[in-house]
Amino acid sequence: xxxxxxGFSLGKAVSSQRRRARFAESMWGLGTVVFVLLLWEILSxxxxxxTIAFPSASDVLLRLVSLLASAxxxxxxxxxxxxxxxxxxxxxxxxxPFGMAIGxxxxxxxxxxxxxxxxxxxxxxxxxxxxxLFWGPSLTMKVFLVTMGALWPFMVQVVYGARExxxxxxxLARSYRLSRWRxxxxxxxxxxxxxxxxxxxxxxxxAVIVAVVAELIGGATGMGQEIAMAQNSADLPxxxxxxxxxxxxxxxxxxxxxxxxxxxxxxxxxxxxxxx
Amino acid sequence: MRTLFKDMGxxxxxxxxxxxxxxxxxxxxxxxxxxxxxxxxETFARDWLGPRFVTDALPSIGKFLVGFGIAAAGGVFLxxxxxxxxRLNAALDPLIQFLRAxxxxxxxxxxxxxxxxxxxxxxxxxxxxxxxxxxxxTIDGVRALDLQVIDMTKSYRxxxxxxxxxxxxPAASPQIFAxxxxxxxxxxxxxxxxxxxxSTSGIGFYxxxxxxxxxxxxxxxxxxxxxxxxxxxTLVFVLIERRVLAWHRGMYNSLEKA
Numbered sequence: 222x223x224x225x226x227x228g229f230s231l232g233k234a235v236s237s238q239r240r241r242a243r244f245a246e247s248m249w250g251l252g253t254v255v256f257v258l259l260l261w262e263i264l265s266x267x268x269x270x271x272t273i274a275f276p277s278a279s280d281v282l283l284r285l286v287s288l289l290a291s292a293x294x295x296x297x298x299x300x301x302x303x304x305x306x307x308x309x310x311x312x313x314x315x316x317x318p319f320g321m322a323i324g325x326x327x328x329x330x331x332x333x334x335x336x337x338x339x340x341x342x343x344x345x346x347x348x349x350x351x352x353x354l355f356w357g358p359s360l361t362m363k364v365f366l367v368t369m370g371a372l373w374p375f376m377v378q379v380v381y382g383a384r385e386x387x388x389x390x391x392x393l394a395r396s397y398r399l400s401r402w403r404x405x406x407x408x409x410x411x412x413x414x415x416x417x418x419x420x421x422x423x424x425x426x427x428a429v430i431v432a433v434v435a436e437l438i439g440g441a442t443g444m445g446q447e448i449a450m451a452q453n454s455a456d457l458p459x460x461x462x463x464x465x466x467x468x469x470x471x472x473x474x475x476x477x478x479x480x481x482x483x484x485x486x487x488x489x490x491x492x493x494x495x496x497x
Numbered sequence: 498m499r500t501l502f503k504d505m506g507x508x509x510x511x512x513x514x515x516x517x518x519x520x521x522x523x524x525x526x527x528x529x530x531x532x533x534x535x536x537x538x539e540t541f542a543r544d545w546l547g548p549r550f551v552t553d554a555l556p557s558i559g560k561f562l563v564g565f566g567i568a569a570a571g572g573v574f575l576x577x578x579x580x581x582x583x584r585l586n587a588a589l590d591p592l593i594q595f596l597r598a599x600x601x602x603x604x605x606x607x608x609x610x611x612x613x614x615x616x617x618x619x620x621x622x623x624x625x626x627x628x629x630x631x632x633x634x635t636i637d638g639v640r641a642l643d644l645q646v647i648d649m650t651k652s653y654r655x656x657x658x659x660x661x662x663x664x665x666x667p668a669a670s671p672q673i674f675a676x677x678x679x680x681x682x683x684x685x686x687x688x689x690x691x692x693x694x695x696s697t698s699g700i701g702f703y704x705x706x707x708x709x710x711x712x713x714x715x716x717x718x719x720x721x722x723x724x725x726x727x728x729x730x731t732l733v734f735v736l737i738e739r740r741v742l743a744w745h746r747g748m749y750n751s752l753e754k755a
Contacts, residue, residue: 246587253588254595274610331507336515342731344686347723349693350708350716355530430600430686437602438693438705445603452606464603471598 258282276457284458285465293447297463298470300443301436304360305428308367312424315368316376317417323376324383337373345370345431349439358440363432370431371424378420382413415489422478426471433467444470532714541718549703554722557688557699560616561730564623565684569677572628576635576673577665586636597633601626601687605694619691619699627683634676638669671745674738681734685727700726 258278264270265277288294322329323337345366356362386409394404436445444467451460523533545554579585604626612618642665650660666673692701704719 247591249584249588250591253592257592271611274607328507331504332511335508335512339512339728342682342685342727343724344682344689344727346686346689346693347704347720347727350704351720354708354711354713354716430602433600434602434686434690437605438690448603448606452609457610460606464599464607467603468595468599471600472595475598 274457276461280458281461281465285462288459288462288466294466297442297444297447298466300360300441301429301432301445301467301470304363304432304435304441304443305367305425307360308364308371308428308432309421309424311364311368312371312375312428313421316372316379316420320376320379321383324380325386341373345427346434346438349435353439358442360441362439363435363441363443366435367428367431371428374423374427375417375420378416378423379413382416385416386412411488415486418478418482418486422475425474425478429467429471429474529711529713532717536714537717537721540714541721544703544715544718545722553698553700553703554726556616557692557701558726560619560699561623561684561688561726564620564688565627565681567620567624568627568680568684569631571624572631572676572680573635573666573673575628576632577639577661579632580636580639580669581665586640593629593632597629601683602690602694605691608691609695614695614697618695619688622691623684623687626687627680630676630679630683631673632676634672634679635669638672638676639665641672642668667744671742674742678731678734678738681730682727685730689723 261270261275261278265272265275319333323333324330348366348369352362352365356365390408391404394408399407432443433445433448435441436443437449438445440446440449444463448460448463448467451457451463520534523531524535526533579589601622605622608618608622608625612621646664646668650664655664688699689701692699693705696702700719700722704716704723707713707715707719
């Protein structure tokens with residue numbers, strides 16, 4: 222009784238200490254960000270930074286704030302995001318069955334090995350001119366590129382996951398005549414989910430990169446095109462504001478994955494080690 | 498022997514089928530978008546096994562290697578510094594997280610303003626855009642090091658150079674290489690994209706320019722060159738990684754079996 226009370230109070234003291242340390246760390250981080258912004262502001266105001274390449278920090282931040290209130294900005298964000306999202310759905314639909322087949326069947330694995338190992342390292346942007354030729358600067362072109370770029374990292378993870386599936390468990394499910402749904406829910410899902418989440422996380426960041434490239438160089442509508450247009454009209458604050466916005470979008474997507482992986486994977490060891 | 502043949506057949510039937518289907522399917526093609534494979538390969542041989550290899554391919558490969566070298570060395574060096582200091586890590590973490598969240602190609606316009614069209618612009622984009630995976634993985638790798646190992650290096654009074662090259666770097670190397678591989682992929686993407694964005698020579702420029710001129714066989718041939726570049730670069734990297742991490746794989750396998 223007393224031991225548990227002691228343990229409890231000790232744990233509490235440690236956790237509050239840890240919390241204080243974490244607070245101090247985030248203050249340091251915040252301090253650096255403020256310092257860098259101030260330094261940038263001073264250097265650009267005094268002309269130490271070349272003005273043809275650097276607007277002042279305050280101009281960029283104010284432009285970003287005014288963009289956040291404009292419809293053009295959100296249309297651009299929507300265009301970039303929707304291309305990435307459609308591409309990711311296609312990646313899921315193609316990558317899951319193919320990854321499962323490769324991970325579960327030696328025949329499929331050996332048959333597709335050379336073809337996939339050759340296609341995998343090809344940079345997705347290499348296909349940009351070709352798909353521009355086929356579809357022009359359109360959503361189709363963007364979605365195709367996103368799919369080609371994001372498919373491999375996701376499929377590789379599904380293959381790893383499929384190899385982890387326990388044959389004994391699958392045999393057990395068969396001999397107990399578990400329904401297809403229960404087999405999927407209780408054996409497939411828990412094994413595949415952590416791998417699938419990892420794959421989707423990587424796939425999502427690649428999807429945004431490829432979508433921005435398709436817009437910046439291919440001229441499809443979206444944030445990349447806004448960056449290119451601001452650059453062409455030498456509107457540096459807007460150009461920087463959009464570049465920053467792509468970074469914020471990346472952070473937001475990462476945040477969404479953190480949010481959904483907690484309730485989905487709370488039972489998985491990878492989530493437990495986060496406390497330290 | 499028989500199983501070997503069987504395995505070769507299993508490995509090769511699909512690629513061969515695809516190539517044959519492409520060759521014969523496009524043989525009499527009159528579509529402007531899908532020229533015969535024979536024509537694509539002829540264009541490839543004419544352009545890329547000829548003078549263009551020296552004027553366009555070699556400079557692209559050179560810029561790519563220099564950019565990747567800077568990104569990799571800079572990432573590992575800074576990652577060691579940051580990873581070894583708790584305070585530095587805490588101070589820089591939010592900034593690093595934000596900068597690496599920016600899709601690297603988005604910084605192309607800034608690099609163009611700073612450096613103008615030329616090799617330094619391509620190299621700068623790779624160095625700045627591809628450094629993050631190497632940096633973050635080195636930080637994580639160094640931080641994951643066992644505290645006892647660090648204490649041990651101190652009580653043995655290892656010189657800093659020995660501590661870094663004999664203990665820290667090898668211990669963190671599996672994670673560093675995982676980061677370098679992503680840095681490599683990003684470097685390939687960035688050399689291609691930066692040459693498409695603003696350049697007057699190079700493979701990326703050639704492909705996009707061919708597309709804009711509606712030179713379809715040239716576009717296909719250039720795409721093949723870019724694919725080969727990505728493939729060969731990854732292959733070389735994997736070979737080097739295998740050599741350097743041979744000790745790690747050996748250890749890992751023995752642990753797996755135990």
